[in-house]
Amino acid sequence: MEHLITPVSRSSQKLYAEVVINIPLQKVFHYSIPPHLCGTLVTGMRVRIPFGNKIIAGFCVGFTDTPFTDKTKDVLSIIDSSPLIDDVMLKITRWLSFHYYCGWGEAISAVVPPVVRSKKKERWNTFVRLKERTTSPVQDVLIQIKVRAPKQAKALEILLDHSAEINAKELIRISGCTMPGLRQLEKKGFVLIESRLQDTANTSRTIDQLQQHLTLTGDQQKAFDSICKKLLEPKPGVILLHGITGSGKTELYLQAITKMLEQARKAIYLVPEISLTPQTIQRLKARFCKVAVLHSSLLGTVHQSQWNDIREGKVDIVIGARSSIFAPLKNVGLIIIDEEHENTYKQENNPRYNARDIAILRATYENAMVIMGTATPSLESYQQAMNGNYEKIVLPRRIGERKLPPVDIVDMGEEVRKRRGFNIISQRLEYYMKQSLARNEQVILFLNRRGFAPYIHCKRCGFVLKCRRCDIPMTFHKKFNTVLCHYCHAETHPPESCPDCLASNINYRGFGTEKIEDEIRNKFPNYQIIRMDSDSMRVRDAHEKALNAFERGEFQILLGTQMIAKGLDFPNVTLVGVISADTILNLPDFRASERTFQLISQVAGRTGRGTKGGRVVVQSYNPRHYSITYAAAHDYEGFARKELEYRKQLGYPPFGNLTRIIIRGPQEANVKEKSAIIGDRLKEFAKINDNHLEILGPSPAPVTRINNLFRWHMLLKAQNLASIHKALQGNADVLKPSKSVQIMVDVDPYMML
Template sequence: MPTTPAASLRIAVSLPVRNTFSYAVPKELKAVAEIGRRVTVPFQGLEVTGYILGKSLAYEHNELKEVTEVLDDEPLFYPQIVPFFEWVADYYVYPIGKVIQSVLPGGLNKKSFKVASLTETGHEALLRLPPHYDEIKILAWIKDNPDKRLPFSFSEVEPLKKRGWLIITEGTCRRHARPLMRRFIRLKERADLDDVQVKKGRGTGAKNEMEFFEAIGHGDPVLLCDLTAKFSNAGRLVNKWVKAGLLETGMSPVFRNPAGEIITQTAPPLELYDQQVKVLSHIRRCLDRKTFSTCLLHGVTGSGKTEVYLRAIEYALAHGRQAILLTPEISLAAYMEGIFRSRLGDRVIIYHSGLSPGERYDQWRRIARGEADLVIGARSALFAPLPRLGLIMVDEEHDTSYKQDAAPRYQGRDAAVVRCKMEGALAILGSGTPSIQSFQNCLNRKYHLLVMSDRVEKRPLPDIEIVDMRPPRDKPFHIPVISRRLKKAIEDNLASGNQTLLFLNRRGFHRMYVCRSCGKPVSCPHCDVGLTYHLEEDRLVCHYCGFSSGTHLICPSCGYPRLRAYGFGTEKVEQDLKGLFPDAHVARMDADSTKKKGEAVGILKRFSEHKIDILVGTQMITKGYDFPMVTLVGVVAADLSLGFPDFRAAERTFQILEQVAGRAGRGEQRGRVIIQTFNPDHYAIEAAARHDFDLFFKKEKALRFQLGYPPFSRLAFLMLKGNSMEETKEACHVLTRNIMDVINRTADGAKETQVLGPVQALVSKIKGKYRWQILIKSRSALQLQNLLEEAEAMSKNILKSKGVSLAIDVDPYQMG
């Protein structure tokens, strides 16, 4: 029987399927089945989580399956953001249900799966069958794991079910994130404190009991944990007055509070300087228009971009709009959250993947309920459900951290611009070293360029000195970690009572161990990479899969007992510094030293309080921090990023050198930077030494244009992974031929689009999977998008039989 469109819903399921599906809504659920809520729906024999995206145009109600359950009391997102979810799914070639699942707080999905148990005949078969039969492996696993998800395919277990050897049923995943419940205390509805006789007199007991009732008061319920923190005998008093009929207790959900400590109290400056005033004036005009536009704020390090962010957000909030501030690092998000909360109050919310599942769940609910005006975080904060969005600011817009490695592989900066376009908001991209792409967009008049070329209070940019680390030809090849020039500079800086930052973008102690006999490195058994030695753990660790082994240091290839260490990382630099400067307080900030929650903020706090004299770290220390006592920055090895086979290698090198140099001299004293390098004549290093972005942009743009790389083309990277080297290689070649056939059938296809590959990946094996890749380069965005859709569709038939998976990366930042 036909029904109206309102009687059915368009739902995206949290499974790897590209389409959305129509479901009928039972009469009893119609009142609560609204856009943004999660539901459970039947799908291919399973009960899975789905997301309501809107009304469906399906009219044949009798043919539709029904929604089983509505899971949320309130929407998790609002209707205006649905087109943005759809754009992310289409542009990055990823199922929309999986897109939504990835951006919502983890642990929310309810999903059923297949479990199996052996029948009596199944047990008999397990004892009877020869041990080499494939069925033995399956039956033995089911016998030992009766309640676990089946790791076998349908084609493997279905024949055993038909023989009556096993029974297949459904299991359900549990939710990992849920409201946090706490016990509360309150006065009973008709209780009157005036009728209560507390202890008489002026003794401690009487005073304590009176203060206890004052804390409870006549208003809202009080959490028992708050009373316990204030009164050591709270438990006894609560029990006493509950029995007396005056108080009652219950359980109530509370929000977890992940707000970081305010590291720096930031007061507004008395007066903005001319360039800040000009930039803010333009931003306010854009906000007043309430239409989409994009501005690139090119401000040198120390030019006061953070103050511009603050005042722009204050202006947006004062006019009833909401804002998002994106940062490239979680540690920087916590630092910025403290600064902004000190100025804007508690309606500032932090959201990033470093929070616990429960904290992310609570923060998302607070945002969805309208309890936030500003959301600060790394790239995942881009999806915060703010219905009155007026402004998104992307700090350090050039940073590669905005590109997500795992699917959906979106670029946070580019996606921020698209979301602003869809919701009529202003996008501001800020950087002291803009990306080539963003700066070219200004030249093409897609973005408006805002410039702040002076530092606050006309402070000079730091002096940069290049130290050539190439040894003379007539001397032994010995390279110190810390050159004499850098060592002397650190000594002088310590003597003057100032602080030093040392940057090295490689963690660990030794980069690899090599056998002195056969020359082979100690490698990861699961990945095609060497193991890095970590002193703190005293283990060799793979930075790709996490495998680790002890340091017995015997060659696994030939058994020779003598290995030689090569290379160095931040741990080695830290140890050398402690040896060179035993009286100095030395600390390290990298992914290893900040594993635990709060460790990054703790290091930054101690550094801001001058409890650390020398801080050595990876790129975590290069971003956006303002420490006035840092007058010396040392770059230990400027060439590391130049060695990558990537067309962006020079751009990344220039950006990271200029960014870390910008940490020096932000106070009263002029800064100094020492860069150690084996390539002192490289144009990226020369431009960084001169603080000359225009020089670098001119040379880099010419090279990109000549080679046809972005911003003069678009790229897509196809990575194939499989358990068999030969199967993966063959699948990659077959897929490449099919892609070429599609290109040749398309008008101007061969002229507009180029395929590079297939070729074995630079790291040929990771986590036991062999890797082959294809790079597609096209001058036509539409043609590339259509080609990727066809490649994804045709790959299912090509790869399924070979046990090979395909990952598509649009606008890639990692080239293998």
């Protein structure tokens, strides 16, 4: 790999530029360097090149004096005045390209944000807010507006939900209303529209503003001493910090960063969710001067400003979500991966990398330490620690010797029989909610399913309303009176009668966070509830505002999906309710039990963090499943032993490696035919070359159609990942996409649907 990156010394011999472009091909193209560009072009710069009959941009990744062909075309121009990526990042992207079976150009495009590549110059933003004292009139005319201008009505409803101003681009994106439509609302006197200069991000604070570190407990001090000792080693390696919820992992991160800054080195801090970023940013900026933030929710010029500050050496610490691992930070000495078990570290679009693996690779190249912290380690990381590849440090107790909350498991099947009917909230959960709220304490309710009703069903003929473009039921969203596909985002009005038999007894089945919100408002009308899911948190900065309001006590009940399940610290929360522990457990995925255990454990950790203690109520129709019982007992080791037994028998990670191939296209016959061809070729290859490689499938994917594309899939399973790579490289010709069929290769997949 290194020979592609090593700089080539200039000589009298003619050199050719090695260029990669953003296409799904693992191929380097050679271009002649015109005399006027010699001495100017260096690796990491973008160049304009002729490619076919087009002029496109590519990245220069090296130089050679022996081109693939005698007929090379010239580089037309150099786009950048300085390299956008350095040698370390070139090595990382080259590995990423090979390991995840994608184009090198695709990998580099994932490293350099689009806003940086486009050199965005925007400096003005337009904001929209409700006009003062118009709340009641707006609500009065909403029904009339919905008939004439439904998108304007949707924009107004969003503004009513968010008292603060909203960026016009963001409002247009989530409401579908155009700028002329917003201007019409302004003319009618409902909103105010204002344009002003966009602020750039501030990455520094003065030293006298900074807070001091907290005093470590005995367990924390012991862990910190181990971290400091490992920091002094020539190759620090990886630490798995296994600390129960509330044990003080964050304080260890912050003090480890201080130790690293004392050595004149820098740090990257990864969090799994944008919703976690605000709290972590506040903690970091309270302790350190030069902190930059990178995540997808940043406005364009702010994102560009932060990236440039990092690249120019103005920043010591970078915090952000998955893609922050590619931050152009020099002299990195420490990489922190908070909640390392989270599947959000896995990118689901090309290139399908896992930030956890990239972090370890980057640390290897930069001789840095990786600290992976969690209360529920991924079984892959746990096994690595058991094998001695990672150093494991345990924090077994909460700060202040606070006890983990007791967990009550409610058998919802028994609940239905006793109460002679279905109730979303069990009697036990309702009882404990009343107690907590009466004491002026707060409650968190968790359900990993959004919307009002997951599907619409006809009692008479059994019809289920499905998306016309996807093979899944559409979810009813009561607030906007729409049914929505959560895969392709298709939207329509709910039917008044059954489309098949015309019966009027349409039934809304199941429940999501929106329906629970209605239920809780009816049961507890005197308390304020706030809902956090991807429907209610669509506006920029909505996460931060919602969590700040809950922390201030403006809301007594927080209801949400997995974005509230981890990392949040609210001492006044004394009760957590898991509405349905079976949502993930019933998915056709070998990680379903692990994810169920992790989610219950993590959401249970949101309570009992203050002096008042706490309690957890878990509702389930499968209350004796080991993932639920071990989570209720706060027994990670017991769960890990049992789950690892199953994984070992089946050869699943961490005892084997998987790669998923998805074949999709608009014509099911073509997809099925191509799947059979690929499957036959791979099985024949395995039979001749590698008896340890197993090919499962091809077969229809669990979700057989998304956005009018039929989907088939197959799994490649082997103990050694090299066997899978060998099979992919040896059959690259049959894995090429065509106009009629798309092919996606997902190495180390986290989604099986």
